[in-house]
Amino acid sequence: MAVTGEEAIYGDSVITTKLDSAIAWARESSMWPYIFGTACCAIEFMSVASSKFDISRFGAEVVRFSPRQADLLIIAGTVSYKQAPILKKIYDQMTEPKWVMSAGACACSGGFYDNYTTMQGVDEIIPVDVYISGCPPRPEAFLEGLMQIQKLQAKPTKYLKKRAKREFKGRLDA
Amino acid sequence: MLSQCEKKIEFSKTKNSRYIVKLKDIKRAIKFLKQEKNYNFLVDITAVDYLDFCEPKQKRFAIIYLLKDDSFDNLLVLKAYLNEDEIIDSITDLYEGANWSEREVWDQYGLKFKNHPNLKRILNHKEFVGHPLRKDYPMTKGQLCTKTDDLMDEMTPKLKAKGYENHDDLMFLNLGPAHPASHGTIRTFVALEGETIVGAVNEIGYLHRGFEKSCENHTYNQIIPYTDRLNYCSAILNNIAFAHTVEQMLGVELPDRGQFIRVIIGELSRIIDHLVCLAANLVDMGALTNYWYLYNPRETAYQLLSKLTGARLTNSYMRIGGMTHDLYDGFEDDLKECIKDVEKGMHDTLSLIEHNRIFQDRAQNIGIVTGDEAINRGWSGPNLRASGVNYDVRVNHPYYHYDTFDFDVVVGSQGDVYDRMMVRFEEIRQSIKIIDQAMKTLPGGSYSVADHSITFPLKKNVYSNIEGLMNQFKLVSEGVKVPNQEFYSSIEAANGELGFYIVSDGSGTPYRVKVRPPCFFSMATLSAMVEGEMIADAVLSLGSLNIIAGELDR
Numbered sequence: 001m002a003v004t005g006e007e008a009i010y011g012d013s014v015i016t017t018k019l020d021s022a023i024a025w026a027r028e029s030s031m032w033p034y035i036f037g038t039a040c041c042a043i044e045f046m047s048v049a050s051s052k053f054d055i056s057r058f059g060a061e062v063v064r065f066s067p068r069q070a071d072l073l074i075i076a077g078t079v080s081y082k083q084a085p086i087l088k089k090i091y092d093q094m095t096e097p098k099w100v101m102s103a104g105a106c107a108c109s110g111g112f113y114d115n116y117t118t119m120q121g122v123d124e125i126i127p128v129d130v131y132i133s134g135c136p137p138r139p140e141a142f143l144e145g146l147m148q149i150q151k152l153q154a155k156p157t158k159y160l161k162k163r164a165k166r167e168f169k170g171r172l173d174a
Numbered sequence: 175m176l177s178q179c180e181k182k183i184e185f186s187k188t189k190n191s192r193y194i195v196k197l198k199d200i201k202r203a204i205k206f207l208k209q210e211k212n213y214n215f216l217v218d219i220t221a222v223d224y225l226d227f228c229e230p231k232q233k234r235f236a237i238i239y240l241l242k243d244d245s246f247d248n249l250l251v252l253k254a255y256l257n258e259d260e261i262i263d264s265i266t267d268l269y270e271g272a273n274w275s276e277r278e279v280w281d282q283y284g285l286k287f288k289n290h291p292n293l294k295r296i297l298n299h300k301e302f303v304g305h306p307l308r309k310d311y312p313m314t315k316g317q318l319c320t321k322t323d324d325l326m327d328e329m330t331p332k333l334k335a336k337g338y339e340n341h342d343d344l345m346f347l348n349l350g351p352a353h354p355a356s357h358g359t360i361r362t363f364v365a366l367e368g369e370t371i372v373g374a375v376n377e378i379g380y381l382h383r384g385f386e387k388s389c390e391n392h393t394y395n396q397i398i399p400y401t402d403r404l405n406y407c408s409a410i411l412n413n414i415a416f417a418h419t420v421e422q423m424l425g426v427e428l429p430d431r432g433q434f435i436r437v438i439i440g441e442l443s444r445i446i447d448h449l450v451c452l453a454a455n456l457v458d459m460g461a462l463t464n465y466w467y468l469y470n471p472r473e474t475a476y477q478l479l480s481k482l483t484g485a486r487l488t489n490s491y492m493r494i495g496g497m498t499h500d501l502y503d504g505f506e507d508d509l510k511e512c513i514k515d516v517e518k519g520m521h522d523t524l525s526l527i528e529h530n531r532i533f534q535d536r537a538q539n540i541g542i543v544t545g546d547e548a549i550n551r552g553w554s555g556p557n558l559r560a561s562g563v564n565y566d567v568r569v570n571h572p573y574y575h576y577d578t579f580d581f582d583v584v585v586g587s588q589g590d591v592y593d594r595m596m597v598r599f600e601e602i603r604q605s606i607k608i609i610d611q612a613m614k615t616l617p618g619g620s621y622s623v624a625d626h627s628i629t630f631p632l633k634k635n636v637y638s639n640i641e642g643l644m645n646q647f648k649l650v651s652e653g654v655k656v657p658n659q660e661f662y663s664s665i666e667a668a669n670g671e672l673g674f675y676i677v678s679d680g681s682g683t684p685y686r687v688k689v690r691p692p693c694f695f696s697m698a699t700l701s702a703m704v705e706g707e708m709i710a711d712a713v714l715s716l717g718s719l720n721i722i723a724g725e726l727d728r
Contacts, residue, residue, distance in 0.1 A: 036352060038359050038380070038381055038723065039359075039381055039383075039403070039406065039723065039724055040403055040406035040487055040488060040724065043406055043407060043450070043487060044486070044487060046450075046469065047469075047472075047473065047476070047486075050465070050466060050469045050470065050473070051466055051469075051470055051473075052470065052473045065352075065353065065354040077381070078381060078383050080379075080380060080381065080382055080383060081299060081316055081317060081318055081319045082298070082299040082319050082379055082380050082382065083351070083359065083380045083381070084318070084319060085319060085320060085321055085322055086322065086351060086352055086380075090352060106383075112388075112399070112400070113383045113384060113388065114313075114314055114388075115313055115314055115316075115383070115384035115387050115388050116306045116311065116312070116313065116314065116315050116316050116317070116384055116387065117297075117298065117306070117316065117382050117383055117384040118316070118383045118384060119316070120316075135488060136487055136488065138486065171318060172318070172320065174320075
């Protein structure tokens with residue numbers, strides 16, 4: 001399509017778009033994850049972050065350990081009932097837009113720890129956007145999960161606004 | 175004194191001495207053993223609930239003490255029966271290491287100890303009601319936790335003892351459980367004066383995922399994947415420790431090829447475990463480059479393990495009586511490649527840090543633990559050896575022909591962060607030495623026990639004859655039947671003495687499994703280690719102990 005009007009002066013060097021799309025594009029390639037790593041899955045995340053799999057190819061290597069600076073919460077490992085209030089607090093401290101990835105069997109469903117101490121899935125206490133299977137998931141699975149999140153957050157503004165208003169009532173929300 | 179003990183009973187083939195003692199005599203007996211017979215090393219304290227046991231016992235519970243003497247060669251098991259309302263004399267004044275173990279017995283079984291400094295829950299949360307390892311506690315009855323413990327009940331007396339009547343000038347800070355340097359899920363609550371730690375309290379149990387309870391409704395082979403997830407940095411060593419214990423209970427020994435494969439893969443696991451510990455410790459120090467140097471060889475090892483076992487991290491390679499399958503063709507070349515990478519990573523790292531003033535200043539004379547203290551607190555493995563104590567299960571209680579391999583037990587001199595790291599570097603070299611020797615002399619033949627009431631028959635036989643079919647059916651539906659007995663055995667895992675105390679009732683499912691996790695005892699020392707140190711050094715002290723939460727909290 002031929003560029004017309006004022007943009008034509010600058011040739012190909014200017015792209016017109018909506019502000020929301022521009023922001024979504026920028027966010028997509030600079031997710032700042034918070035690693036809530038509790039167990040074996042966190043060791044696989046170490047592989048995701050190191051040279052061979054290299055999460056920085058997807059712009060998400062700036063791992064933050066302050067929830068206030070992070071927009072992606074990766075829960076990698078078993079969450080016990082004792083751990084649950086801490087996870088909830090960290091989630092609550094993150095600012096919107098925030099995304100949650102539940103990595104591995106334990107975080108998704110309790111895994112094979114069907115007993116008195118293990119929470120049977122983190123979605124009992126916080127909302128989850130993407131679930132990754134595996135015990136632990138392979139590094140490629142982490143990257144796939146990240147790409148799914150990127151797709152979600154590039155969705156139209158209407159979706160994001162609706163999402164921000166969603167209601168969630170977990171077991172720890174009295 | 176021990177002659178007053180009721181009787182000496184023998185129910186295992188090892189030389190381990192076992193005594194049943196009256197509850198009121200327990201403390202006296204242990205005191206005598208420690209003071210007169212030099213039983214200075216408390217291996218573990220555990221309990222058993224005999225409520226549903228196949229044969230009636232005199233009382234519902236038993237408390238069990240495992241002790242080793244100065245030479246580490248002799249293991250002694252003391253056992254006392256008791257009912258719920260009876261109170262046990264605490265031995266925390268004799269062994270520092272008993273503190274957390276007794277708390278765990280209280281937490282899991284509800285047995286009370288007299289004169290314990292702070293008998294409160296340790297693995298389960300504060301709001302938990304009941305004692306989960308009792309047989310009448312339902313397996314899946316979870317209890318929601320709504321708030322965290324402020325830990326001031328431990329902190330206030332600690333500060334008071336140091337002369338801090340009020341806390342106005344102190345700053346309280348939580349290092350963890352969600353903290354990048356907390357290595358998972360460890361909480362260190364500190365009171366600071368400036369940057370100096372004046373009081374520290376540790377809380378664990380955030381990754382308590384009920385390993386021991388889960389063992390009670392799975393067959394022996396089904397437990398193998400759970401053991402993977404104890405120390406998940408060296409999963410196969412946990413497999414071996416568990417399988418080795420059960421095999422001894424069954425009275426079977428692996429064919430030589432099986433034993434050698436376990437040595438080779440076990441030592442490789444030790445190497446990759448040490449790599450993670452060192453890499454993480456150096457990151458804590460700010461030396462990020464070394465992380466890549468040390469972590470990338472681990473990827474090569476993952477490739478090899480994936481090819482061999484089908485999994486990178488949680489391998490489940492071992493089975494009771496052997497392993498899933500033999501080594502593959504070309505394994506030797508892959509292993510050589512892997513070791514070459516490890517050696518290169520080590521060389522690159524050491525050339526950066528070995529004579530580096532910054533590294534030495536950060537690591538030397540930090541977090542010092544003397545040999546006597548380490549023994550008293552139940553340390554083992556590289557941490558204990560860094561404090562100058564020559565104890566290695568591979569040498570003191572040789573298994574799998576370890577006595578025929580030529581390797582050195584690496585011992586430190588100061589017991590500081592530097593020694594603990596350097597011991598691990600050198601242990602990697604020694605493990606490579608063992609692997610080389612084992613590969614050279616790797617015998618042929620079978621790798622698993624031939625008895626098909628223990629190991630699976632060949633599929634060919636399952637489909638073609640009734641005996642094979644029966645074996646397969648029995649093993650799948652009932653599991654390996656282990657004779658009725660109580661047994662403790664340990665191996666040298668990456669973190670130290672990893673032992674299993676197993677109570678069997680003759681069925682295919684263990685009645686009780688207790689792990690002796692090496693880092694539980696190291697962790698119990700951390701608060702004492704870091705008091706008086708700067709906060710940045712506390713991070714290094716924690717890293718140098720190689721605490722793996724899966725093993726710590728089980």
